Amino acid sequence: MSRKITPTLSPQRRLYLKTEKRRRQRVLFTQIGILVLFIGWWEIAARVGLIDSFIFSQPSRILDTYLNMAQNGLLTHIGVTVFETLTGFLLGAVTGTVLAVLLWWSPFASKVSEPYLVVLNSLPKIALGPIIIIIAGAGTRAIVVMALAISLIVTVLEMLGGFHRTDPEFIRMAETFGASRAQIFFKIVFPYNVSTLFNSLKINIGLSLVGVIAGEFLVSKAGLGYLIVYGGQVFKLDLVMASVIILSVVAALMYEAVSLLQKLTVSRIEHS
Amino acid sequence: MEVLRIDHIEQTYQAKNGEVAALKDISFHIDKGQFFSLVGPSGCGKSTLMSIIAGLLTPSGGQVLIGGEPVTGISPRIGYMLQKDNLLEWRTIRQNVLFGLEIRHQLTEKNIDHADQLLKTYGLYEFRDKYPSQISGGMRQRAALIRTLAVCPDILLLDEAFSALDYQTRLEVTEDVYQILKREQVTTLMVTHDIPECISMSDFVVILTARPATVREILPITFDIPTRTPLSCRNSPQFSAYFDHIWRELECHEP
Ligand SMILES: Nc1ncnc2c1ncn2[C@@H]1O[C@H](COP(=O)(O)OP(=O)(O)OP(=O)(O)O)[C@@H](O)[C@H]1O
Ligand SMILES: [Mg+2]
Numbered sequence: 001m002s003r004k005i006t007p008t009l010s011p012q013r014r015l016y017l018k019t020e021k022r023r024r025q026r027v028l029f030t031q032i033g034i035l036v037l038f039i040g041w042w043e044i045a046a047r048v049g050l051i052d053s054f055i056f057s058q059p060s061r062i063l064d065t066y067l068n069m070a071q072n073g074l075l076t077h078i079g080v081t082v083f084e085t086l087t088g089f090l091l092g093a094v095t096g097t098v099l100a101v102l103l104w105w106s107p108f109a110s111k112v113s114e115p116y117l118v119v120l121n122s123l124p125k126i127a128l129g130p131i132i133i134i135i136a137g138a139g140t141r142a143i144v145v146m147a148l149a150i151s152l153i154v155t156v157l158e159m160l161g162g163f164h165r166t167d168p169e170f171i172r173m174a175e176t177f178g179a180s181r182a183q184i185f186f187k188i189v190f191p192y193n194v195s196t197l198f199n200s201l202k203i204n205i206g207l208s209l210v211g212v213i214a215g216e217f218l219v220s221k222a223g224l225g226y227l228i229v230y231g232g233q234v235f236k237l238d239l240v241m242a243s244v245i246i247l248s249v250v251a252a253l254m255y256e257a258v259s260l261l262q263k264l265t266v267s268r269i270e271h272s
Numbered sequence: 273m274e275v276l277r278i279d280h281i282e283q284t285y286q287a288k289n290g291e292v293a294a295l296k297d298i299s300f301h302i303d304k305g306q307f308f309s310l311v312g313p314s315g316c317g318k319s320t321l322m323s324i325i326a327g328l329l330t331p332s333g334g335q336v337l338i339g340g341e342p343v344t345g346i347s348p349r350i351g352y353m354l355q356k357d358n359l360l361e362w363r364t365i366r367q368n369v370l371f372g373l374e375i376r377h378q379l380t381e382k383n384i385d386h387a388d389q390l391l392k393t394y395g396l397y398e399f400r401d402k403y404p405s406q407i408s409g410g411m412r413q414r415a416a417l418i419r420t421l422a423v424c425p426d427i428l429l430l431d432e433a434f435s436a437l438d439y440q441t442r443l444e445v446t447e448d449v450y451q452i453l454k455r456e457q458v459t460t461l462m463v464t465h466d467i468p469e470c471i472s473m474s475d476f477v478v479i480l481t482a483r484p485a486t487v488r489e490i491l492p493i494t495f496d497i498p499t500r501t502p503l504s505c506r507n508s509p510q511f512s513a514y515f516d517h518i519w520r521e522l523e524c525h526e527p
Contacts, residue, residue: 173358176326177375177423178346187375191362 057241065242072239074227078246081212081223084140085254088147089208093201095148096155103156104163104189105181121157125149125211129218138219146218147211151204158203162196163189198262205254213247224250275339275459276325276427277301282333283320293484294320295331300478300490302427302459307450309470310463312480313522318463321485322431325461326352338427348376351425351458355432357416359404365415366391366400372423387422394418394452410441417449421456428453430462434469443503446473450502467522471514472502479521489521 009017039059045051046058053061069075103110128149136142166189174184216225224243231239283295294317302308310318323329325336327346336343338350351372359368369387373379391397394414399407404415413434420428434442434449450473453460464470470477477491493514495505505511 167358169354169356169358170360172328173354174371174375175328175346176352176354177372178348179375183375187371188360191360194362 054235055237057237061238062242062245065238074242074246077223077227077243078250080140081209081216081225081247082250082254084143084212084215084223085147085205085208085250088144088151088211089201089205089254091144092148092151092155092204092208096152096200096204097159097197099152099156100159100163101185103160104185110160117153117157121153126214129214132215133218139221142219143212143215143223146215147208150211150214151207154207155200155204158200159193159196162193162200166192194265195262198258198265201258201262202255205258206251209247209251209254273304274301275304276461277337277340278321278325278334279337280334281321281324281331281336283317283324283329284332295324296484296486298334298480298485298487300487302461302476304426304459305454305457306459306475307453307473308461309474309477310461310480311465311467311470311477311518311522312485313482314465316480316483317485318480319431322352322429322461322463325427326350326429328352348423349426350429351420351423351427352429353416353420353431353433355435357404357412357436359412359415359419361404364401364403365396365407368404369396369400369415369419369422372419376423378423383422383424386424387418390418390421394448408441409437410445413437413441413445414448417452421452421458426459428458428460430460432463432465435465442469446502467515467518468506468511469502471511471518472505477514477518479518491517 042051042056043059046053046056065072065074103113125146129146132145132149133142136145170188170192171184174188179187212223213225213228216223217229220226220229224247227243228240228247231237231243278298278300281295281298283293285292285294298321300308310321312318320329324331325343327336327343327350338347359365360371363371366388369391370379370384373383373387388397388400391400394417396407396411396415396418399411404412407415413436417433434445437445446469452458462470462473471493474493477493478487479489479491480486481488491514495508495510497504497508
C-alpha cells in the first residue's frame with residue numbers, strides 16, 4: 001500500500017482536479033435527473049390518462065407493491081431467484097473451468113471437441129427447456145440445469161481460449177527448467193489467466209440469471225421469473241414491473257459483487 | 273577439460289509444405305569456463321542448435337554430450353536464457369529469481385541463500401520485492417540471468433539474450449554479465465547478431481554458413497591486454513581486424 005503524501009498542490013493541479021470533480025458531478029447529476037424526470041413523467045402521464053396505467057402500470061402503484069412485500073411474498077421470490085442463479089453460476093464456473101483445463105491438457109481432445117463446442121455454443125439453450133424439465137423434473141433442479149446449460153459452454157470456450165493465448169515464451173522459459181505439464185499449468189497458464197477467469201465470471205453471472213428466468217418461465221413455481229409470468233397472466237402489471245425492476249437491481253448487484261472480488265484479488269496479487 | 277561436445281548434429285524440420293534442412297553436420301566442443309559465440313546469417317539454424325543442446329528438441333541426427341554423457345531431454349546441467357526476459361509479472365523479482373529452483377524442487381535453504389547472494393552481488397537485492405514492471409529493462413535482464421544462474425548450471429546458453437536492450441544498457445549489461453560468468457566459472461555459448469559484442473566477450477567465435485548451417489570456421493579471439501573486459505578490448509587494434517574477418521566470412525555467404 002502506498003502512503004498518501006499530500007504535498008502542496010500547484011495552482012494548475014488544483015484547477016485540474018476541480019474541473020475533473022465538476023465534470024464527474026455533472027455526469028452524475030444528469031444521470032439522476034433523467035431517472036427522476038422519467039419516473040415523474042410516467043406518474044403524471046398515467047394520472048392524466050396519457051398512458052393506460054393498466055398496461056404500463058405507474059410508479060406509485062409499483063411502490064405500493066413494494067410496501068406490501070410481506071403479503072405478496074416478493075422477498076421469498078427474490079430469495080429463490082438469487083439462490084438458483086448463484087447455484088447455476090457456481091456450477092457453471094467450476095465445471096466450465098475444469099472442462100477447459102482438461103481440454104487444454106489434451107490437445108487431441110481439444111481438437112476433437114472443437115466442432116461440438118461451436119455447435120453447442122450457437123444452439124439457443126432455451127430450446128432445450130422441455131427436455132431439461134422432463135429429465136430434471138419441473139422444479140429447482142431444472143432451473144439450475146437451465147442456468148448451467150446457458151453459461152457452461154461460454155465458460156469453456158472463454159477459458160480455453162485464454163489458456164491457449166498464454167504467452168508461449170513464458171511456457172518455453174518454464175520448459176527450459178524442465179517444468180512438467182502440471183507445473184506449466186499451475187505456475188504459468190493459470191496465473192496468466194486470472195483476468196480471463198474474472199471476465200468469464202462477469203459474463204456468467206448475467207447468463208445464469210437469463211437461464212434462471214427462462215427456467216422459471218417454464219417451470220412456473222416460484223421466483224421473479226414466475227412472478228413476471230404470473231403477473232402477466234392475471235393482468236397484475238404492477239407486479240410485473242416491480243419484478244422487472246428488482247431483477248435489474250439484482251443483476252447489477254451480482255455483477256458488482258464479481259467486480260469487487262476481482263479488484264480484491266488483483267490488488268492482492270499485485271501488491272501482496 | 274571438455275564440458276560440452278556437439279557431435280555431428282543434423283536437423284531437418286518436417287512441415288506441412290515440405291522439409292526444411294536447418295543443420296548439417298555441426299561439430300565442435302567447449303572446455304570448462306570458455307566463452308563461445310555462435311554467429312551466422314539470420315535463419316540459418318542458430319536457435320535450433322541451442323534448443324537441441326538444451327534438450328528441448330531431439331535432433332534428426334548426431335548427439336550432444338555433456339561431460340561425456342549424451343543429452344536426452346532437458347538437462348539440469350544447462351541454463352538456457354531466451355531473448356525475452358520472460359519475468360512473470362505476477363511474481364516479485366525474488367519470486368521470479370527462485371522460479372527455476374521451484375520448478376526443479378530445489379528450494380533448499382542453501383540454494384535460496386545462493387540466489388539471494390546473486391541478487392546482492394548484482395545490485396538487485398533492494399529491488400527483490402518489486403514487480404518486473406517496476407524496474408528497468410537492464411535490471412530485468414539481470415534478474416532473468418540470475419534466475420538462470422540460481423539453478424547452478426555448468427553450461428549457460430544465451431540466445432540473443434541482450435538484443436532487446438538499448439545500446440547503452442546493452443554495453444553495461446554485457447560488461448556485468450561477463451564479470452559474473454568469469455567469476456562463477458560458467459561455460460557459455462552465446463548466439464548474437466552483433467559482431468562487436470561477440471568479439472568483445474568470446475574466447476572463440478563459431479561462424480556458421482547460411483541454411484542448412486555448417487561450421488565455416490572456429491575463430492579463437494585473443495587480445496594482448498593484461499585484464500581483458502568487453503569494454504577495454506574494444507579499443508585494441510586487434511578488435512577491428514577480428515571485426516573485418518568475421519564480417520567478410522558472413523558477407524560472402526549472404527545471398
Ligand atoms: N518448428 C519448425 N518447423 C519448421 N521449420 C522451422 C521450425 N523452427 C525453425 N524452422 C526453420 O528452420 C530454420 C532455422 O531456424 P532458427 O530459428 O534456428 O534460425 P536462427 O538462426 O535462430 O534465426 P534468427 O537469426 O532469425 O534467430 C528457419 O528457416 C526456420 O524457418
Ligand atoms: Mg534465433
